[in-house]
Amino acid sequence: MNRPNPNLNFPGGCIDGPRHLYAVRVYYEDTDLSGITYHANYLRWFERARSDLLRLLKIDQRAAIEAGEGAYAVSEVNLKYLRPAKLDDDVLIETTCTEVGAASCRMNQKAFRVSGAGDELLSEASLRVGFITLEGRPRRQPEEWRAAFRSMMEDDPT
Secondary structure (H helix, E strand, O other): OOOOOOOOOOOOOEEEOOEEEEEEEOOHHHEOOOOEEOOHHHHHHHHHHHHHHHHHOOOOHHHHHHOOOOEEEEEEEEEEEOOOOEOOOEEEEEEEEEEEOOOEEEEEEEEEEEOOOOOEEEEEEEEEEEEEOOOOOEOOOOHHHHHHHHHHOOOOOO
């Protein structure tokens, strides 16, 4: 088997100051019978963006799980739908970290439709993500991970 082209850009986002940006496109499979994005797909896009953020912050969640150290889990989410995303829309997910605790982080996420007419806010979520043992108990995040999250905050206390 031939090796893939090393210049191939896999899906991923970027960190822009205090924001993480992650692009998605609305495909047919994302929509319901009316051609509007099915509501649960916003949660899926937000999850992908957070996973990409961890990768960019050098937080290896797979290694933590395999070593039995723990995993991140959403403990609460408040999601508001403002406008529908439609088939073939370009959507930008913006993630910001608002609070870092010993075992959890609070984040805000927004989905924008990106078009020549300007960006339109489609959905926004506020959530808390906790680091837990594989048995489901809260566990202190490694200090270097907390520092990585704090580095994204506008008022970085470190």
